[in-house]
Amino acid sequence: MATFILQDATGIGSDDLDPARGFIDMAIIANDTGLGMADPAAGKQRLVYARTGNGPPRLRLDAMINTAFSPNYGSGANNVDTIVVAGLKSLVLDDGTPMADNGTALPPKSSGLPGASLNPTEQCLVIYDTQLAICVARDGSGGVLDLPVSPPVALYHEFSHAFRIVNNTLLALTVACDPSSPEERAAIIDENDLRTDLASRAGTSPTLRDPGIHCGRLASDGEECCCIIATLVSRSPRSQQVQKLRCARDHFVRGTEVGHAFFEHFFRDYYAFSPQACTLMAGDQSLRHQLLEGFVEPLLDFWNMMVERGRCVMGSTQLGAAFIALHADRGHAEQRRAALQRTSAYWESGAGQSAEAPAQLMALLRERAWPSPYMQWALVAPVRLMHALLTRYLAGADAPAIGRAFTEALDAWAPEVPISTLWAGLPAAQVRRELGFCERALLQTTKSKTRFRQRLGERFPDITAVAGVLGRLQTIHKGDTW
């Protein structure tokens, strides 16, 4: 016996674990039809593997699955199995560490190895969040934490630790993440074997993790990170589309405290569904193409226009002209409208009505994406707005007419931006600065500014800094800009 996936256990519900996802991640690592599972017994399923391919990930899995490990930690040799605990998101270790967005490999309790005191069993436990969304240091970037970690890569990283635990060859661990400890360095080098293998299968060049830096952060904590849906549909994290999206994000909103806080919430909500969405889309090329033309491209066009508008106040005719310039090729504009129409049909129709849309993806979006005001404001409403304008343009509207419709739509949309709780923690001077930025970059018109100030005041009626700034504004001029 050697490696198992936990299916069920005393003390938790059957929905708590995600063993199916655990096996899928294992199968992605192996990429080999020789991988399977024995019948369940005592709440676990043993992995079986008749390897048919070579390469480091398959050799490592072969060793983990087909070897009976009996390490001697000092009190004699004992059998040690590895048990994979997949997807138990609310798991908290004995020292209080939450395992959400995390992964670990805990040595047997009597081994005396780091982490053993947190393991109540004599097995090696591989624990990982199957919906994790963290970013780590990209190799060659000097420590920029913008490289996403997919669930199979996370599992393989922990398998690397487990391999040395069951062989009693665990290397030294240190508290600092930069530089990496010898043990984490070894795990990252192994992790890169899988990244290389995955890239080779996709026919792309691998993007590797820096073995010298073990630091990471939640994808929701901002900085440079990983728009994985745009990456998936456009095939590369460095594609022009993805770079444009990054540029829009970083230059338009994230330069301020409020913008930073906006993206904290945005990423938290975005990464609640996007890793699963990518899994569902991975094998569906036509859906990826549909998303690119009917969602990602119009969204990028919208936000790029917002960046330009934020840099200099644009009149409605200028806005209309900018929109028309984006759609100079009428044939392509017709294609895009058709794609937007299909996207709209996916969103609007109930279950079973949109035969083309994969039901699982739509169910996921309905459950986890659409309820988020951040997703609605930043991703959904702009695409709907672009769809409406394109329909009007293709019906014959000229630049002034498009511009007026655009301005009206922005007046309704912009001031409804979700308001972060961060405003409550800002000193008055910073409230003034942040509000000034919002008004210059986003709101611009008197109507938008007035509406946003009203919402801000209603949201924080007893926060003195906010109330003070808004009160002073009322005594100056309605709609005045800082």
Add this chain to the structure above:
Amino acid sequence: MVSDDSKPDDLTAAIQSVAPVDTRLQVVVRLQNKAARALHYVADVRAMRYDPTTRTLTLALSDEGREVIPGLAGKLPLFRHVDPGSEAEIHLSVPDRIVKLSRSAGSAGSAGSAGSAGSAGSAEPDELAFETQQLSDVREVVVEVAWADVPYYHDTRASALQDARLPAARWEQHKARATKRQDKKRTPKS
């Protein structure tokens, strides 16, 4: 270790509210900086501990007491600051239940302690088992906020590698502690 010129009560904390929202608990903490300089604090939950006997939930915004274990990535806390003489609010969101690895698997009569919805009572010795602790009936919430009068900085000294504490635990000078009793039993979520 950074110099420690600040007083332990320069930063005070008060829990404004504890409210269930969907499957999570939302906790709002108000910080007050009484010092004449900006104070820097940890703004995210680093550890959750629940005592089912006293039904006390402790949210540690601190790395003190956490172990170094093999893992996917070393994640630093989220750091924020509060201006001199000012207040700030932290909004925390935690799951409304905690699952822990059971230490009592197979032991006779281990039917789970008060506040534990699940138990490890029927597990065989050394069998992997869990305890599920519902936080919906928490009686007391405690929030501990690590802070210092200097920002966190990466300690590049070789000696730092020999220190068993996590880097943010080395940085912190004090903790602001807030407690809130939940007087009324909350309505369970639908």
